[in-house]
Amino acid sequence: MKRRELLKALGYTGLAEAVSLRNLSFAAQPNRTLVVVFLRGGADSLHMAAPVNDRNYLANRPPELRIIEGAQNAGLRLPKGFAAEQDCRIHPAAAPLLDLFQSGHAQLLHACGLTNATRSHFVAQEILESSAQTQSRPIASTPGWIAPFVRPSITGKSVDFAATSAGQIRSLQGLNSGINLVGELRNGLSLPGDTVGRSVLEALYANHPSAPGSDPVLQVGRQTLQQLALVDDKAPRINGRITSYMAPKSVSYNTENYDWQQAVQTVAQLIRMDIGLQVACLDLGGWDTHEYQSGKINNLVRQWSANLRALFDDVQAAGKHTTMVVVSEFGRRLRANASGGTDHGHAGIVWALDTQARGLLPPTLWPGLATDQLDQGMDLQQTRDVKQVLADLAQRVLT
Template sequence: MILSRRSLILSGVTAAAASSLPGLAYAAAGTPKRLVFIIQRGAADGLATVAPTGDPAFAAARRALADETAGGARLDTMFTLHPSLAQIAGLYAGKQAHFAHAVATGYRDRSHFDGQNMLAGGGLHPYGREDGWIGRLLPLLPAAERDAIAIAASAPLALRGTALPDTHAYSRLPRTEADLIGRLTTLYRGGPLLQPLRDSAIKTRELAGNIGGNNGRNGADLGTLAASLMRPEGGARVMTIETGGWDTHNGQRGRLAAQLHGLDQLIGALQTGLGPAWGHTLAIVATEFGRAIEANSTGGTDHGTASTAMLLGGGLDNGGEVSADWPGLGAAARHEGGLKPTRSLETTVANAVAHHYALDPKRVMATLYPDIG
């Protein structure tokens, strides 16, 4: 049986088992280009990830969280990278990482679900589109470059579109109760096919839901899995990875450090696993919105507005830079307590994708974000 990866979207509960399905082969791809979209579900704190330590208002606003980035790589006179991102710091030094700061979608409220829908769908308002920006991108690419796969809880909105008409989505149930897991374990136990599928399904879901677990090992394993699904020999060319755990309302210092370490390990393992293909890969890391400028009384941060997006890969033309039309952190410069957005995340994504695939930027913007561009 020959099945193109273009017609197969695997959820986080079954992705790791894909290669074990008997008789399953994939159509060969004729291009080295790869695109990976990593979603940080929960509103990742861009002010801690790429901290504006050169802003005179930073220390007073962040109070006890101001030294989160102590020991991190100094990117320029304004920004310092969180110390948990050591491998990504190496990419930055090698001009394979670019950070876009004070960016946001057009969403300005505080619902994670609505914000994530805007991030993936690329519409003017939540649930304004039934397809996603990657799904709209795929028809612009040669047929051999459209093979797409996702490590997610269900077929992600970002990949939906006319280029993926025959998708399989092995979605987890809305609530996977312990009793159900126990029953499935009993049912699958000892089966030469079902037992490995069940084990890898549970393992993959755990990796994506807690990339910082096991001292970052979960993130590394997830990156290794992603690379195995995108290797040059007939692998996918486009991937979405959904990661959770970025909502840091309390106890942010340790929790965010663990999350970022897991992300760092994910990227490092992806780079290692892809080998030379990393030089033809663009990885975009983005979140639905940022967090408040002021730390709260529980050692965390509440929902904000703008955040940081990462562009990673071996073919960047602006690697080793932080781009920001910096608004400042003073009270008058804020947007409802959060970092004021000064640049469009949609434009940032469209420009990066256009450069990666050598496409006309205006056409890409109008295709990926037709309601905006």
């Protein structure tokens, strides 16, 4: 029974006067965390998941730029295809994710993109990460797309969001109750001057009679110090110093890309700390594969999928309700270019992993790969609006 329903029942039956409500306790809703992974550069969705026996796919791409079947390094067949009567597979380097698809913990939505397509990285990322729907309005003044779904902390004793990239994260614009931690957590909490530096900052942002309490700079400074102190208090230590993250023995992180490994482990550690984390944003760049795509994407998919799976296993082992969604600003063209790569396209993939095995993505509306089915005769057609898909997912996870 919900709290409101119980109080209403007590009021109607006259028991409110006979029962001391101060002695009643109500189970809190478990904290849910949404992890947003942005593949910067325009990931080639048709080299990550594809209908491998589609004759148009076979005709337009050399073997090294497509997922293949029935041979060495064949793609991994999905238990449920996204294109009717087609053999749908994911890249072989994404092997760590396969059993999550088989168990219902992973989904993908193909042919998903911006309704106002653009081939500009900057414009596409700005539209995707903002709450604006089109390029026609001033995008810079709009909040990030995640902002409407984050519940502001009532007590102020939580870290509502975290990011692992330097600078402001566009998706989080409009929120002020979070922190950016770059590199290992122990490095991210190292302030200039260590304890002396912290004392200086605390004095700088302390209450002063001459400083109005509504001063936004003071408010942000105090809040940031409070959140750093909260993380600092929860972080494990040896001899008084924060230690490197030690994942459970059953969890294996890929160490090839140090920055990506540390970003994912930092998020795992923050989720395990129970600091009220609602959203975490991570970036993995390098997906702008205009040339020599085959080797690059093999490495990227291997590193990305291995650590995405490690993060999933890590938080699931801790019993944390976590959803991971993966996007890129756009996909790439069906046809390969002369440099062994692919150029900027339109529709791509949204990936979702959920520790509760909830179906959070709608089914793919596969448009086909024949020339007359392509966007401008070149690109995979967008059949679902990625911004609406992300908003619906965030609504279900965070509210």
